Amino acid sequence: MKTVEESLKHILDSAVPLGLEKISILQALGRVAGEDIRSQRSIPPRDNSAMDGYALRSEDIDGASRQNPVAVHTVEHIPAGYFPQKAIGRGEAARIMTGAPVPEGADVVVKIEDVDVEGDLVQIFEPSPAGEHVRARGEDVIDGELIVPRGTVIGPAHIGMLASTGHASIPVYQRPLVAVIATGDELIDIDGDAASGKIVSSNSYSLYGQILQCGGMPMQLGIAKDNINDLLAIFKAAERADIIISSGGVSVGDYDYVKGVVSETGITLEIENVAQRPGKPFAFGTKGRTLFFGLPGNPVSAMMSFEQFVRPVIRKITGHRDLFRKTIRATLEEDIKKKSGLTYFIRGKVTGHEKGFNVATTGDQGSGILKSMVLANGIIVLPRDVTEVKKGEKVTVQLIDDSFLSSPKPEYLPF
Ligand code: AMP
Numbered sequence: 001m002k003t004v005e006e007s008l009k010h011i012l013d014s015a016v017p018l019g020l021e022k023i024s025i026l027q028a029l030g031r032v033a034g035e036d037i038r039s040q041r042s043i044p045p046r047d048n049s050a051m052d053g054y055a056l057r058s059e060d061i062d063g064a065s066r067q068n069p070v071a072v073h074t075v076e077h078i079p080a081g082y083f084p085q086k087a088i089g090r091g092e093a094a095r096i097m098t099g100a101p102v103p104e105g106a107d108v109v110v111k112i113e114d115v116d117v118e119g120d121l122v123q124i125f126e127p128s129p130a131g132e133h134v135r136a137r138g139e140d141v142i143d144g145e146l147i148v149p150r151g152t153v154i155g156p157a158h159i160g161m162l163a164s165t166g167h168a169s170i171p172v173y174q175r176p177l178v179a180v181i182a183t184g185d186e187l188i189d190i191d192g193d194a195a196s197g198k199i200v201s202s203n204s205y206s207l208y209g210q211i212l213q214c215g216g217m218p219m220q221l222g223i224a225k226d227n228i229n230d231l232l233a234i235f236k237a238a239e240r241a242d243i244i245i246s247s248g249g250v251s252v253g254d255y256d257y258v259k260g261v262v263s264e265t266g267i268t269l270e271i272e273n274v275a276q277r278p279g280k281p282f283a284f285g286t287k288g289r290t291l292f293f294g295l296p297g298n299p300v301s302a303m304m305s306f307e308q309f310v311r312p313v314i315r316k317i318t319g320h321r322d323l324f325r326k327t328i329r330a331t332l333e334e335d336i337k338k339k340s341g342l343t344y345f346i347r348g349k350v351t352g353h354e355k356g357f358n359v360a361t362t363g364d365q366g367s368g369i370l371k372s373m374v375l376a377n378g379i380i381v382l383p384r385d386v387t388e389v390k391k392g393e394k395v396t397v398q399l400i401d402d403s404f405l406s407s408p409k410p411e412y413l414p415f
């Protein structure tokens with residue numbers, strides 16, 4: 001049986017990034033840039049005014065003072081969005097609004113609040129160095145500059161920058177189509193007959209959420225009965241997916257047919273079972289570029305195996321550089337005993353802040369106790385050879401939800 005580390009390495013090595021697709025920048029939030037993207041222009045495109053004021057030649061006002069103001073003559077008005085029609089000569093100025101291009105000849109803008117105006121005459125009372133209140137051409141971005149390197153996760157600021165540099169659409173990594181298959185004669189859908197004693201296939205739903213959360217496109221294929229024909233049909237329907245995930249039927253029970261059936265569909269099984277708890281029954285296989293994950297049926301085991309193996313793969317093939325959850329070290333609030341030889345993933349609730357984290361388990365850790373997952377914001381990882389950890393010791397925790405870090409209100413707010 002492979003260890004968690006061996007399995008993860010094997011699985012990640014089998015996964016190759018998907019191709020690229022070109023999408024509108026309005027659809028690109030959270031997607032990963034598939035190529036280096038460069039600016040197609042300089043921003044700002046020309047020197048322009050940072051203030052409402054007068055554009056003139058700095059040398060003209062070198063000697064200006066309260067006692068000896070310099071008077072310049074206004075030759076034109078330049079609102080934002082209009083182009084200067086005249087060059088500024090000695091003793092001349094243009095009245096200019098914020099954002100308007102600075103006219104030829106002028107190298108400084110004097111603020112409107114700092115001058116006296118009488119008709120076309122403008123009195124200036126102090127010198128200003130060249131460049132004052134002028135936004136230089138290209139001071140934000142120059143033509144050809146790398147603005148979004150390949151692998152960048154696109155955020156709102158990137159979208160604004162792409163728009164201002166002329167990109168309406170960009171190449172991003174494709175999202176994988178992920179088929180979800182539930183197996184088991186005991187399963188019904190939400191609207192099924194609960195009085196029959198059967199249970200709802202909650203895995204079909206929690207896995208759907210997990211796939212969406214990490215950037216995959218879930219394709220729900222429903223429930224297959226524990227018989228070979230039903231299973232063959234549903235795996236056939238999954239063939240066009242990039243990733244096929246099933247839950248249940250990979251254990252050693254009488255009706256656990258999944259591994260046999262996937263082999264029959266041409267998938268080569270490469271991993272069977274992983275030295276972990278929960279989630280020991282497991283299967284991984286490939287057929288060309290298609291990846292197959294046979295997750296265990298128990299609701300917590302299925303989610304945990306997805307977290308450990310499927311999520312990093314979806315992150316990798318969608319071009320992400322960071323494949324894993326953020327991990328922290330936290331102080332354990334109780335003693336935990338475990339079996340040697342298996343890596344344990346324990347549902348925990350992390351509290352605290354950057355100065356120190358604590359973590360407690362969320363109660364009954366049975367692999368069918370979904371509530372322990374509902375209450376968890378972290379997964380405590382206990383290494384394979386450890387048999388016991390004591391209250392007060394530090395443990396590694398994968399954060400599946402870091403919202404506990406947000407404060408009730410920003411501390412600078414007075415209310
Ligand atoms: P299996 O791995 O097929 O032996 O399933 C183990 C247990 O997991 C079953 O007895 C069910 O209680 C539960 N189970 C299997 N599939 C699902 C599912 N899709 N949703 C919720 N629970 C499931």
Ligand code: MG
Nearest residue numbers: 183184248249
């Ligand atoms: Mg089953």
